[in-house]
Amino acid sequence: MIDLGSVTIREVTRLLRLRKLSAVELIEATLRRIDETEPLVHAYVHVAAEQALDAARRADAEAPRSPLHGIPIGIKDVLVTRDAPTQAGSRLLAGFTTSHDATVVRRLREAGAVMIGKQVTHEFACGQDVPPTRNPWNLRHYPGGSSAGGGVSVAVGSALGALGTDAGGSVRKPAAVTATVGLKPTHGRVSGWGTIRAASAPSLDHVGAFTRSVEDAALLLQAVAGYDPADRRSVDEPVPNYLADLDRGVGGMRLGVAPGYFAGAELQSEIGTLVDAAFKELERLGATLVPVELPTFRLTLPAGFVILMTEVAQPHRRWLVERPKDYGDGTRRLLELGSIIPGAHVQAALRACMAMRAEVQAAFRQSRLDAMVTPTLPMTSMALDDMVIDRDLPRLIPFTLPWNLTGLPALSIPCGFTSAGLPAGLQVIGRPFDEPTIFSIGHAYEQATPWHRQRPLVN
Amino acid sequence: MARRLAPADVALLAELAGLHFPPDDLVPLAAALDAHLEFVAPLLNAELDDTNPSLTHDPRWRD
Numbered sequence: 001m002i003d004l005g006s007v008t009i010r011e012v013t014r015l016l017r018l019r020k021l022s023a024v025e026l027i028e029a030t031l032r033r034i035d036e037t038e039p040l041v042h043a044y045v046h047v048a049a050e051q052a053l054d055a056a057r058r059a060d061a062e063a064p065r066s067p068l069h070g071i072p073i074g075i076k077d078v079l080v081t082r083d084a085p086t087q088a089g090s091r092l093l094a095g096f097t098t099s100h101d102a103t104v105v106r107r108l109r110e111a112g113a114v115m116i117g118k119q120v121t122h123e124f125a126c127g128q129d130v131p132p133t134r135n136p137w138n139l140r141h142y143p144g145g146s147s148a149g150g151g152v153s154v155a156v157g158s159a160l161g162a163l164g165t166d167a168g169g170s171v172r173k174p175a176a177v178t179a180t181v182g183l184k185p186t187h188g189r190v191s192g193w194g195t196i197r198a199a200s201a202p203s204l205d206h207v208g209a210f211t212r213s214v215e216d217a218a219l220l221l222q223a224v225a226g227y228d229p230a231d232r233r234s235v236d237e238p239v240p241n242y243l244a245d246l247d248r249g250v251g252g253m254r255l256g257v258a259p260g261y262f263a264g265a266e267l268q269s270e271i272g273t274l275v276d277a278a279f280k281e282l283e284r285l286g287a288t289l290v291p292v293e294l295p296t297f298r299l300t301l302p303a304g305f306v307i308l309m310t311e312v313a314q315p316h317r318r319w320l321v322e323r324p325k326d327y328g329d330g331t332r333r334l335l336e337l338g339s340i341i342p343g344a345h346v347q348a349a350l351r352a353c354m355a356m357r358a359e360v361q362a363a364f365r366q367s368r369l370d371a372m373v374t375p376t377l378p379m380t381s382m383a384l385d386d387m388v389i390d391r392d393l394p395r396l397i398p399f400t401l402p403w404n405l406t407g408l409p410a411l412s413i414p415c416g417f418t419s420a421g422l423p424a425g426l427q428v429i430g431r432p433f434d435e436p437t438i439f440s441i442g443h444a445y446e447q448a449t450p451w452h453r454q455r456p457l458v459n
Numbered sequence: 460m461a462r463r464l465a466p467a468d469v470a471l472l473a474e475l476a477g478l479h480f481p482p483d484d485l486v487p488l489a490a491a492l493d494a495h496l497e498f499v500a501p502l503l504n505a506e507l508d509d510t511n512p513s514l515t516h517d518p519r520w521r522d
Contacts, residue, residue, distance in 0.1 A: 187518045203513075235517060302502040317478060324481050336480050337491050340472040348502045350512030355505075357513070361520050407518030432518040 002026065004033045004157035005455050009216040012160060013067045023056035023070030023114070030072045030116055034158045037458050040139060041156055042132040043149035045077045047117040048084050055114040062112075067219045069112030074159035076147050077118040078125055078199040079207070081105050084115070088199040089123045089131065091326045092319055102194020103231065104163055104207050104224045111223040116159055119149025125165060125199040126312060127393050128330035130384060135177060136456035137422055141381040144174025147210070151178040154210040156458045161220050162210040165192070167201045167312075168304060169377075169400025171208035172412040176425025177381035179414040179454060181442070183217045184208040184400075186433045187407030188235030190221070191228030198319075201311035202233065204304070204404040213452055214413060214442035218242035221435060237433050248440040251286030255441070256363060256372040261297045265398045267378045274416035274424045275375040278445065282373065285444055292363040292372070296355045297402055301394055303352035304401040306345045313338030330390060353405045360406050370437055374399045376412040376425030403429055411438045414451035423451075463496070464489045 002012070002021060015021040031049055038044060052072065059070040079102040080086045087093045100106075105115060120133045125146040133148040135141040136156050143152050147164025151174030154162050164171040166184040175182025190207045192200070209220040222243070227236040257279065279289055313335045320339065324332055363369065377396055403410040408429050415426035426445070430438040446452050466485035469492060473480045480488065 235519065237519070296505075299502050299505055302499040306499060306502070321479055324484075333484055333487055333491060336473070336478075336484060336488055337495060339478055340469070340476050340492070341495070345499050345502065347512055348499070348505070348507060350514070351507040351510045352502055352505060354513040355507055355510045357518075358510075432520055 002029050004029055006157070006453070007160070008213045009067065009071050009160050009211065009219055010213065012071065016070050017064065023059040024053065026070055027052050027056040027072055027114055027116070030158065033156070037156045037158050040458055041134050041136050041152050043119055043153040043156070043158060044074070044117045045087065045120055045149070046084050048115060051083045052114050052116050059112055059114065065110070065112035066223055068108065068223050071113050071160050072116035073108055073113045074116055074119045074150055074153045074162035075105060076150055076162070076164040077121050078165055078196045079105055079163060080194045080196065081115060081118065084118050086118065086196060088125065088196045089121045092323060093196070100194070103191035103228045105194065107224045113223065119147070119153060119162060121148060121199070122146040123328050123331045124312070125167070125170060126331050126334055128334050128389055129328045130389065135381050136458045137178065137381070140383050140385065141422065142177065142384055142387055144177040144381065146170040147174050150210045151175050151180050151182065154178070154180045154212060155456055157455070160212070161216060163224070164208055164210060165195055165200065166206045166208045166404065167204040167308060168404055169397040171210065172376050172400045172410060172425065172427065173396060175210055175412045176376035177423060179423035179451065181211045181214055181217050181452065182208060182412040183221060184403065184410045185221060185225065185435055186409045188233050189237070189409070189433060189435070190224050191231040191234050193228055193231040198315045199312070201308045203311060204307060206404070214411070214439055214446055215243070215246060217411065218246060218439045240436055242436060242439060245436045245440050246443050249286065250282055250441050250444045253287045253370040253441065254290050254368055255282060255287050256290050256292040256367055256369040258292050258294045258297070258372070258374070261294050262374065262399070265378045266395055267375065268380065270418045271375055271377070271379060271424050274418070275426060278415040278426045279373060281448055282441070282445060285448060290367045290369060292367050292369070294359055294363060296352065296359045299352040299356070300398060300402045300405065303349040304405055305394070306341060306349035307353065309334065309338030310341050310346055356402065357406045360408070364431060371441055372429040374427045374429070376400065376427040380418050380420070380422040380424060399427060408432060409435045409438055411442050413442045413445060414454070415449070416451055417454070464493050
């Protein structure tokens with residue numbers, strides 16, 4: 001019987017191709033794994049058991065369409081699906097269904113993947129409530145948000161991959177605290193059409209992916225990337241073969257680090273030690289670390305929060321007046337605040353955003369960088385009992401949010417564990433549409449270190 | 460942090476925005492807006508006069 005606690009998509013694909021495993025057996029094993037783990041980690045809002053088994057039977061009856069053929073993928077509960085409700089963690093959308101799939105869900109199904117269920121998010125992905133999901137590395141700890149269910153399901157093996165959305169770190173944050181791989185592609189690389197608008201800040205939001213290896217992230221991106229005329233943010237750039245350069249290595253690469261920016265954040269000493277060790281490993285593998293200055297990045301948090309709050313608040317105007325009691329208090333107040341932020345703040349934020357893009361572009365060019373590397377988060381997962389969400393959210397995302405403002409692709413990979421056994425993440429940031437380079441860096445690091453193969457013991 | 464805004468200020472801002480907030484929210488929102496004003500001060504003081512706002516989001520770099 002397959003052990004879903006440890007395998008990757010690539011490994012399962014091999015078993016499926018060799019007919020040592022059928023798609024139906026794989027989905028049955030996944031449903032058993034969901035039964036085993038859900039009472040502890042609560043990653044799912046809705047498990048689409050019957051639909052998944054039907055899809056698996058169809059997958060077994062036809063030739064493989066892609067490496068994702070028959071693979072169970074979880075979907076964040078803000079991406080619409082034609083055969084399961086989409087509620088965005090909200091009472092306002094209780095029971096909401098549509099007749100169509102989000103573009104990314106449609107593309108996954110076209111690639112033969114199996115939608116296994118809808119996964120937990122914060123209310124409207126705003127991060128102001130504590131979802132029921134728990135971190136499998138310590139069940140008293142925060143699982144990351146807002147794509148909480150995605151990271152946890154991949155960590156425990158109740159999905160082999162998951163799609164989430166990331167407007168400030170909502171894929172990379174759960175990935176870092178669950179020791180999974182989290183990808184936020186370039187803005188416009190993956191269509192966001194079919195994301196619940198009331199749970200999205202469109203200029204910062206990206207559909208991203210959780211996997212257990214960088215190679216799996218490349219496989220998942222291959223299936224969902226590409227121009228979508230239905231999404232005005234989608235960019236018509238050719239989609240490369242993301243596996244072609246995976247083994248390129250990092251020899252001769254120049255990787256930017258920005259010590260001045262990170263000195264301003266509350267970096268936990270253990271995280272600093274783990275990330276320094278990861279930097280040294282990249283140097284040992286042949287990369288050169290290049291210090292760069294990004295002074296405008298000090299505006300990341302105020303600019304990012306102004307844009308996030310004002311964009312996500314707009315579609316809520318009517319509900320805030322007519323159904324205020326159907327929100328959690330924290331979410332409603334965040335949306336109310338976002339509704340009255342002065343236009344002058346928005347203009348300043350949009351200018352800061354443009355200044356940051358110009359600054360990082362100049363840094364890449366002048367320092368001839370192939371990529372940048374940072375910690376994903378400045379700290380480990382916090383104990384939920386100690387957490388004050390509206391106080392702690394800004395403390396978590398100073399290293400993830402800049403890449404939403406600049407639109408650059410960013411990959412979080414596991415880079416070790418603290419003395420308390422909690423995971424840490426290393427973030428690799430690339431040039432626009434240069435996901436192949438961040439995949440090759442992440443893959444080289446993965447091959448040289450054991451962190452991505454460690455799994456939480458949840459049974 | 461000195462309190463600068465009163466609940467009535469928030470109610471007025473909401474009215475100007477075409478909204479009406481539950482009375483129980485006005486006190487916490489006044490505090491939240493105070494905190495927000497402090498939070499965005501570096502943004503409002505930044506030298507950005509020569510920078511155009513980002514109105515579209517095509518991430519490709521132009522020469």
